[in-house]
């Protein structure tokens with residue numbers, strides 16, 4: 001797919017597949033490979049391998065495999081050109097300015113760039129308002145009261161939107177046209193008069209950055225009693241709230257190091273947690289997690305501690321997020337903070353009142369989600385059959401969403417025990433629900449690799465990468481029809497053709513012309529630990545194949561003789577049989 005000399009080829013040469021895959025999968029060095037949990041099927045022990053020098057990946061469990069582009073295409077569900085761009089960006093390779101396909105597209109790109117610029121200007125404006133105006137002084141007092149000092153204000157870019165109603169608008173009006181201003185979400189349009197005015201007024205502003213750190217929206221908290229208390233940017237061409245996790249741009253490193261993420265509800269919570277030195281925290285900035293946010297998260301970790309507010313909305317959000325996370329095979333724990341005094345505590349309040357240590361301790365002890373859920377179910381009335389049924393129906397959807405069958409049945413048993421649901425009917429309901437899960441990855445029988453003989457494996461490996469004699473070897477195999485009739489015939493054929501064409505042999509290109517099961521076998525062979533091959537070794541492998549060829553021929557001749565002992569060509573067949581037996585005996 002990557003033509004020699006093309007940009008794709010250049011990216012492929014320069015890209016480090018271990019680094020790119022490493023952004024999505026936690027990889028550990030293992031021999032000459034790197035291994036980790038396969039992102040394409042549910043598993044508990046790693047069968048996913050990346051080869052740093054061959055620049056390919058392969059899953060010994062579900063059989064997926066390919067090069068860095070294929071990986072990104074599968075992960076991001078994108079097309080080849082997009083994958084090239086993503087890989088190039090990840091590896092710091094400058095992408096040549098793309099020819100936009102249409103004038104509209106060019107216009108949209110320009111517009112997005114302008115909107116980003118506008119947000120940067122708005123950010124500068126809000127920060128100045130907080131620092132240098134009388135109104136801003138009142139806002140600073142409020143922030144101080146919430147425990148946010150100068151450092152925190154600077155670190156999180158907190159600003160202030162004044163009450164005037166058009167202060168920001170006046171600032172931006174000279175540079176941007178009305179249409180773009182209205183689209184930015186920074187200003188709103190008066191329904192009746194059609195007049196523009198600032199969307200955020202008399203509010204503390206929090207810049208919301210996308211994953212790469214560009215400000216694309218604002219969250220704003222009312223300074224007084226204005227409603228709503230929290231007001232965010234609307235959906236715009238550069239911002240979709242389901243695509244962004246607050247603080248993700250700064251949490252990435254921490255998440256990778258800690259190997260888990262803490263998920264909180266709002267930006268105040270994320271700021272409080274991050275300020276306490278716990279950097280691996282992100283906020284969903286909405287009532288519940290959305291699927292694109294989960295996809296973003298799973299590029300960095302598959303372990304999450306959900307720490308939402310303890311109120312009813314927070315509980316509902318926790319449960320909805322749980323369902324989504326479980327479906328994506330996340331390892332989820334739930335941190336439900338105890339009340340502080342008689343107040344229900346969100347992370348912000350809890351850390352302010354109880355301190356970082358107390359919070360960290362609870363993070364470490366956060367129970368698995370199933371304990372949280374059964375505790376919730378136990379709050380229901382379990383004395384009546386009806387109540388028990390309600391509890392089971394509350395839990396069933398979660399059980400169903402667990403992709404791993406063994407884990408699922410374990411949880412089913414545990415739930416039944418904890419809720420004292422001994423009735424066989426209820427157990428049956430749980431196991432029925434569990435078995436009705438359809439999205440489970442099944443090992444397809446046709447994908448199970450066949451056992452190719454060691455000689456074949458060795459020759460395939462040589463054809464793919466032996467320096468110096470690949471072509472000569474291909475010629476010999478071709479001329480003597482040595483691989484015909486082998487189980488691995490198609491792999492040999494593809495490799496021989498590639499070698500004889502004189503082009504460099506690329507595993508992924510060979511894989512692309514093979515059927516899935518053959519590609520899978522090829523990749524398995526390429527991942528085997530092996531010594532540098534020699535020409536002598538190649539010769540002995542060829543002799544072994546010749547021997548097997550003679551044996552196969554002998555069997556054929558024997559069958560023909562037995563099938564028709566009176567045939568006129570019997571004499572010829574017998575001679576052939578003698579000759580083959582001589583050859584086989586000589587080879588021993």
Ligand SMILES: [Zn+2]
Nearest residue numbers: 038041059062
């Ligand atoms: Zn897999």
